[in-house]
Amino acid sequence: MNKIEKKIKLLQKSLIYHNYLYFCLGKPVISDHEYDILFNKLKLLEKKYKKIYFSSPTRTIGSKIFSKLSLNKHLTPMLSLENVFTEKKFLNFYTKILKYKNEFLVNFVCELKLDGIAVNLIYKNGVLRKASTRGDGEKGEDITQNIFFVKSIPIKINGKNIPKLMEIRGEVLILKKDFIKLNKKNSFLKRNKFSSARNLASGSLLQKNFLNLKNRKLFFICHGFEVFNFFLDNSYYNILLKIKKWGFNISEKIIYSSSIKKILKFYSQIKNERFLLNYDVDGIVIKVDDLKLRKKLGVRSRSPRWAIAYKFPNQEKKTILKKVTFHVGRTGSITPVAHFVPVKISGITIKKASLHNKFFLDKLNLHINDRIFVCRAGDVIPQVVRKETINTKKRLIRIHFPEKCPSCRSFLEITSKSKKNFCTNYFFCLEQIKKRLVYFFSKTSFKIKDLGPNIINQLVDKMGFRNPIDFFGLDFHTLNNLKNVGKKFSKNILTSFKKFKSINLDKFILSFGIHGVGQVVSKKIAKNFKNLNKILDLKEEDLIEVCGIGKKITKNFINFIQNKNNRNIIFKLINNYNIHVKSYKKKDKNNKKFSFFLNKTILITGVFKDFSRKVLCNKLKNLGAEIKKSISKKVNLVIQGKNPGKKIFYAKKLGIKIIKENDFLKKISKN
Known part of the structure; x- marks a missing residue:
């Protein structure tokens, strides 16, 4: 792998991680502006060196979903918006639209860019049937039960000329006044205050305790829709006004104009007034009004060409x-x-x-x-x-x-590259020891219930604990004598240690917090070397051959496993405390040898009688196929069910082989 490919892959990994923090956890650690710098850097590199991958963040929406909630498929993809931060970039967008239509005037609708959580509502015959988060753009977490607590969302739409099937899209947020009231109440009850309204709205939508939802006063504002087999109007603005009559909230501030001056004036006005509004906004959204023109302009892989978000500078x-x-x-x-x-x-x-x-x-x-x-x-x-x-x-x-x-x-x-200063006193620096132990017993690693930073720090400071082995000998008396540690916590911790018998190889590697060895690298090492004995005998030349593991990480890992203290800890965990480290097991690939689907890149579209989409994908993967979500020249087979989408049209255009469900069943029965 050359330097450019490494750089591209590193940027992709970084953006995938930040997408996960933003879309799934609602806890971003970098600003939108910093994200856009990384995103544009990746976009330029992919374009310049023609290294465009269909799984790249530049071609996907949202984030891979890690939630335990069930998922709903959106009827149409929920796209992201391209962000601009300067007047020059807004004018580039504006002039491109004019050039495309070859006219002097195009009408735009400008709305507030709300800082909330994007949701998709599906209405059938005017009745709310499903509600989902944005998720990965194709599907999102099912939040239907929670959405019924949002009073500003109509359960049934009353009125005339209502489509039989439609998606209503918008943002769920918490009004500033309600957020302040909640924090005042928490302060009075001596509870932790909420850090931000957006995080609270995000957490509330995924709540399982419905009693909490009643007090949180979630609020919904509509900013989009998709209508199926029904004509409402060709103007986005006119349809928004109809939606308002149906009982939905729309943007409090909104303009309909073809004038650059008016749009820029609206931007300046909202920038100055945004702190007087009753909810958080971070810019304005500018959209083409004409729905026919929108279709002609089309969409990119992750964002429409007919809309942008013009963001405010940081205050x-x-x-x-x-x-x-x-x-x-x-x-x-x-x-x-x-x-x-x-x-x-x-x-x-x-x-x-x-x-x-x-x-x-x-x-x-x-x-x-x-x-x-x-x-x-x-x-x-x-x-x-x-x-x-x-x-x-x-x-x-x-x-x-x-x-x-x-x-x-x-x-x-x-270090010359990261410009970071490091303490190399790995074994005797107390702050490093504390943080490594917190990581070792966290959810991602050994997962010992209720053993958090407060207890670990006290055991290090007062009892002289220095490595994981010390914790496996904990008793009730030691725990109960610590500050703010009662009988319940002590019992939970000791029970958790007793029940802990085995751990996956990749999690075991991860738990030691070796510099540069995160979840991805841990899985690669486990997958390539299968068991702990082989890993403990590794040399630098063995590890450097593994794709995606560079010299620096290799050196850190080899130094760690060759250190006597570290090896003693590993052997004591296995021999003294009977911790079983599970070897990596490969899935059975015997079926792949003679499979018709072996090494084929497959796209699935439509609904199937005998299989759910998930089961179908798993079957094909087990037979050696690669599954794609979007159509491209790389796809060499399409499996078509009932009511297929537009992908069939593009597949025919590209001359890709298409097989229907009955043909698929015949071929799969031969494997």
């Missing part, structure tokens, strides 16, 4: 820097954090922000009591933007990055 507030603290991470990385006089931005009070690394800190040239400008990047992540440069005779104390680790006083090392 900045001035404050005073009080101090900078330095934090040691699980892998030894040192992160500076700025603490300042609290400021309120977008309704949220913030008092600290990460300064990332030594390079960023030195660039800002910070001093105690400096006046600094702070923003919430993408209205989410607190960030120090710059400091105010003023002439002062006062001698301010400059903040220097430490030469030694704040925890163990070891000298730090710096």
